[in-house]
Amino acid sequence: MFFQKNTDILKNITKDGKALFLAYDQGIEHGPTDFNDENVDPQYILKIADSGYFTGVILQKGVAEKYFDKNKYKVPLIVKLNGKTNLAKDIDPYSPQICTVEEALKYGAKAVGYTIYIGSEFESMMVSEFGRIEEEAEKYGLPVIAWMYPRGRNVKNEKDPTIIAYAARVGLELGADIVKIGYTGDPKSFRWVVESAGKTKVVVMGGSKEPEEEFLEKTKIVIEQGAIGLAVGRNIWQSPEPLVISKKIAEVIWRK
Ligand code: FBP
Numbered sequence: 199m200f201f202q203k204n205t206d207i208l209k210n211i212t213k214d215g216k217a218l219f220l221a222y223d224q225g226i227e228h229g230p231t232d233f234n235d236e237n238v239d240p241q242y243i244l245k246i247a248d249s250g251y252f253t254g255v256i257l258q259k260g261v262a263e264k265y266f267d268k269n270k271y272k273v274p275l276i277v278k279l280n281g282k283t284n285l286a287k288d289i290d291p292y293s294p295q296i297c298t299v300e301e302a303l304k305y306g307a308k309a310v311g312y313t314i315y316i317g318s319e320f321e322s323m324m325v326s327e328f329g330r331i332e333e334e335a336e337k338y339g340l341p342v343i344a345w346m347y348p349r350g351r352n353v354k355n356e357k358d359p360t361i362i363a364y365a366a367r368v369g370l371e372l373g374a375d376i377v378k379i380g381y382t383g384d385p386k387s388f389r390w391v392v393e394s395a396g397k398t399k400v401v402v403m404g405g406s407k408e409p410e411e412e413f414l415e416k417t418k419i420v421i422e423q424g425a426i427g428l429a430v431g432r433n434i435w436q437s438p439e440p441l442v443i444s445k446k447i448a449e450v451i452w453r454k
Pocket of ligand 1: 208221222223224225227228256292403404405406429431432433
């Protein structure tokens with residue numbers, strides 16, 4: 199008999215098999231340059247996250263510890279276990295683990311996330327850290343989301359559909375429950391990404407703020423091609439009306 203993970207492992211962070219995660223780890227990745235007077239405050243973000251449109255909110259440990267009151271917020275918490283700043287400007291990036299699965303559980307996590315820069319000269323370190331996290335998370339039945347970002351001097355074009363499909367496949371090979379990846383730019387190549395990920399589910403990252411109609415069109419395409427949803431930050435909380443765009447995105451994902 200072969201070992202198969204509990205197929206219901208995603209039940210706490212999905213609704214009818216679909217997902218919409220609000221990403222708010224940009225404070226470490228980019229610094230507060232992404233923020234304004236409102237969205238610099240994690241409480242503002244948590245209110246959006248708790249609006250009912252989201253199946254998860256992604257926080258780093260510090261924000262989770264200081265702001266995520268598990269008795270108050272209903273939105274499931276996803277703790278990002280590694281991170282880095284963009285100040286070092288390393289051509290080949292490494293994102294070290296800064297939080298353990300046990301700590302994440304203490305903050306109320308229903309899932310954990312980890313970035314792997316595939317193609318980086320430090321890929322092997324991240325792959326091996328990810329393996330240990332997988333093992334630990336498995337003990338608690340906690341799903342693991344892998345941010346699969348091709349990056350480094352050997353990656354000529356991060357948006358190359360062949361490389362994105364490779365990244366998605368690596369997520370499956372490593373045992374990720376969900377991979378978070380970029381859009382390839384066209385439906386056909388994106389379908390191949392989803393097929394390459396096999397039983398690992400696919401969510402698409404947001405990226406920098408785009409015109410609303412374009413963002414909704416992209417959402418529609420990725421859902422039609424088999425993604426289960428999005429993990430998006432700036433396109434929501436940089437909007438003057440975050441709940442309006444959240445509702446529209448949710449309508450596309452859950453096809454209302
Ligand atoms: P956005 O929707 O704001 O792009 O967030 C998605 C995300 O993956 C975040 O989780 C992360 O902080 C950020 O993008 C990393 O962006 P990059 O490494 O491309 O600068």
